[in-house]
Amino acid sequence: xRTSAQILGLPIISIKEGQEIGTVKSLVIxxxxxxxxxxxxxHEEWQVSVKAIPFKxxxxxxxxxxTVESERSVIDLNEIPIANQLVNKxxxxxxxxxxxxxxxxxxxxxxxxxxxxxxxxxxxxxxxKENEFVLPSETVLxxxxxxxxxxxxxxxxFLTNPLHLIHxxxxxxxxxxISHELREKQxxxxxxxxxxxxxLDKAGNVLFTEGSVLTEEDIKRAQQEGPGVxxxxxxxxxx
Numbered sequence: 001x002r003t004s005a006q007i008l009g010l011p012i013i014s015i016k017e018g019q020e021i022g023t024v025k026s027l028v029i030x031x032x033x034x035x036x037x038x039x040x041x042x043h044e045e046w047q048v049s050v051k052a053i054p055f056k057x058x059x060x061x062x063x064x065x066x067t068v069e070s071e072r073s074v075i076d077l078n079e080i081p082i083a084n085q086l087v088n089k090x091x092x093x094x095x096x097x098x099x100x101x102x103x104x105x106x107x108x109x110x111x112x113x114x115x116x117x118x119x120x121x122x123x124x125x126x127x128x129k130e131n132e133f134v135l136p137s138e139t140v141l142x143x144x145x146x147x148x149x150x151x152x153x154x155x156x157x158f159l160t161n162p163l164h165l166i167h168x169x170x171x172x173x174x175x176x177x178i179s180h181e182l183r184e185k186q187x188x189x190x191x192x193x194x195x196x197x198x199x200l201d202k203a204g205n206v207l208f209t210e211g212s213v214l215t216e217e218d219i220k221r222a223q224q225e226g227p228g229v230x231x232x233x234x235x236x237x238x239x
Contacts, residue, residue: 001166002061002116003125004094012041015059016070024066027114028052028083029091029121031143036119038083039066041074050077050087055119063196063238090145097147098126098135098154106155107133109148113162123165124148126158130202132226133158136165161186161230186230187219193237200232201225208233 004027011020022043030037038052057073058066068074077084098106107128115122121143124135135150139157142149159165163186191214199208199222207229208218214233222229 001113001122001162003111003113005111007039007061007066007114010061011065012039012053013065013067014069014071014073015067020065021068021071021074022051028086029089029093029143030086031089031091034121034137034140034143036114036121037086038077040077040087050084051075052077052083052087054083058119061116091143092145093121093124093143093148096144098124098150099147100152100154101141101149102152106150109135113165123159123162125162132202134160134162134165160226161234163234183220183223186223187216190214190219190233190237191216193233195233196236196238199229199236201229 007027008024010024012022012024013019014021022041025040025042027036028038028040029035036055038054039058041051041053043051051074053066053068053073054075057068059069060067075083077087093112094109096109098109100106107126109124110127110132111125112121113123113125114120121137123137126133126135135154136157136159139150139154140148141151193214195208195210195212195214198206198210201207202225207221207225208214212218214237219233222233
């Protein structure tokens, strides 16, 4: 699972040629499938036409690079009408408003999560007033340019941690709150990991600094801060 921010700007490496062929400029969303279908490429020599890589041609998305088999994976969007149409739809997800089909505004999307194996959008980090929740993509009816239309019961599917998009059965106990066992498991998974970037609180202040080795107290503090901070910890740690 990767956030859009973790993919944007990554170098794209050709395995066959053993060289960088550009960087990820944008993620092209297919609103019908709810997936990332193409990665457009930033390259100083490609100014006239828009180049991209079909997500199905991506070998892997790592911490430091996106890998493809060869430069032949790159396509010219002007030569692929369907791909060009998707680019022109400009579906971005991040910053989109979240609204039920009956017109109730639930909040706005801060970030979204993609399955790095198949490109499917599996969930969104959503802000609702002062709170943050993770919204599973199964609740989305329509991926629009500026608005996501969701089911009427979308709020009942809110999660507190993006890791539960992969393991939803671990989200809560019978009372609907995060269980003690789950909190302990989060501590077990993150304790001793090294942060690879600064983690900010909701006010934009540095909460944990890059290079810090996470302690049990750090993780408990992140749990108290909310899912946004826990997302930062979970997605930006190394061994």
